[in-house]
Amino acid sequence: xxxxxxxxxxxxxxxxxDVELRCDxxxxxxxxxxxxxxxxxxxxxxxxxxxxSAPDKSGLPSDRFSAERTGGSVSxxxxxxxxxxxxxxxxxxxxxxxxxDTQYFGPGTRLTVL
Amino acid sequence: AQSVTQLDSQVPVFEEAPVELRCxxxxxxxxxxxxxxxxxxxxxxxxxxxxxGSTLVESINGFEAEFNKSQxxxxxxxxxxxxxxxxxxxxxxxxxxxxxxxxxxxxRLQVFP
Numbered sequence: 001x002x003x004x005x006x007x008x009x010x011x012x013x014x015x016x017x018d019v020e021l022r023c024d025x026x027x028x029x030x031x032x033x034x035x036x037x038x039x040x041x042x043x044x045x046x047x048x049x050x051x052x053s054a055p056d057k058s059g060l061p062s063d064r065f066s067a068e069r070t071g072g073s074v075s076x077x078x079x080x081x082x083x084x085x086x087x088x089x090x091x092x093x094x095x096x097x098x099x100x101d102t103q104y105f106g107p108g109t110r111l112t113v114l
Numbered sequence: 115a116q117s118v119t120q121l122d123s124q125v126p127v128f129e130e131a132p133v134e135l136r137c138x139x140x141x142x143x144x145x146x147x148x149x150x151x152x153x154x155x156x157x158x159x160x161x162x163x164x165x166x167g168s169t170l171v172e173s174i175n176g177f178e179a180e181f182n183k184s185q186x187x188x189x190x191x192x193x194x195x196x197x198x199x200x201x202x203x204x205x206x207x208x209x210x211x212x213x214x215x216x217x218x219x220x221x222r223l224q225v226f227p
Contacts, residue, residue, distance in 0.1 A: 004157075033215070042118075042204065043158075043217035056213050091158065099208035099215050100146045100165050105158040 002026065004106035006092050012112045013082055021077040021109045025094030032075050033095075033103060034067055038088040046090075049075065050098070082113045116141045118207050120218035128226050129197055135190040135221045137179075137205030147188040148206040148215070149179055158204070164188065175199075200225045 005024045013019050025032050034046040045059040049069045060066070064082075069075040079086055089110050093103040117140045127133050139145065149161040162173040169181040179190045188205060205218040 031213075035217075040123075040219070042120075042219035043206075045214050045216065048213050050213060059214070093158075099213055100163075100210075102160045102163070103150075103215065105150075107157045 004092055004094055004104050006090075006106040006109050008109060009107065010110045010112075012114065014114050015084060016081055018078065018080045019082055019111065021079075021090050021111070023075045023077070023092030023094075023106060025073065025075070025092070026104055027073075029094035029096055029104070030072070031095045031097060031099075031101070031103075032069055033093045034075070034077050035091045035093065036061075036088045037091055037108070043091065046077070079111075082111075084113050087111055087113045116145070116207055116209050116212075116214075116216050118205050118216055118218035120205055120221050122221050123219065124222045124224065126224045126226065127195055130194045132193050133191065133195050133199075133223065135203050135205075135223065137188045137190065137218060139186050139188065139205075139207040141186070141207065141209055144210045146208045146210065147179075147181055148208075149173075149177070149188075149190050150204045150206060150217075151201050152204070152220075153201045161190075161203070195223070195225050197225050197227060199223060 007022045030051045032049040035043040048056040064080045067077045089108040091108045092106045095101040095103045119138045147164040151161045164181045172178045204220045208215045
């Protein structure tokens with residue numbers, strides 16, 4: 001079946017612009033996660049959605065970052081007024097339930113802020 | 115707060131040699147432990163995980179990891195590596211009462227012929 005998909009695969013933007021990154025999770029998965037992977041760093045947790053519960057936003061690095069999940073499925077990560085330090089690969093993952101479940105990762109969106 | 119340490123950023127090894135990738139975690143409560151792997155030009159995928167029960171867990175491609183509570187470790191081992199094992203390996207931990215999966219910084223395993 002279809003896995004987690006993300007779009008775009010690559011995004012180049014100018015400093016100060018807003019960007020939107022999209023994630024389509026595996027159908028039926030109630031949990032959705034966003035991570036950021038920077039060169040030489042591990043995966044940095046950003047935000048977690050579980051069903052209809054309020055998302056865990058504790059990993060968002062600043063108020064320029066926000067995310068929403070519509071209809072319990074597709075999610076959009078928005079970065080406003082991008083900065084060069086936002087350049088990274090943004091990964092989305094979904095799972096059937098809680099963090100004990102296997103997370104299935106998308107291919108990521110590589111964001112480059114010039 | 116939970117954290118994960120992967121001390122080795124890179125591990126070069128020759129084919130058919132044994133390998134150990136180290137992972138230590140910090141937590142004051144029960145944890146779930148994972149190893150994820152990222153092959154070149156591919157997405158992250160689960161290699162193996164420990165939830166409960168037997169402290170030794172195995173993957174289908176010959177890797178194994180042992181949960182050591184007293185040493186707060188979850189090292190990954192393989193007795194004989196293949197070229198195809200070349201990848202980046204990430205250790206991750208989740209505390210049982212949280213929704214977060216915390217990843218280490220990764221270890222790049224490079225297998226040479």
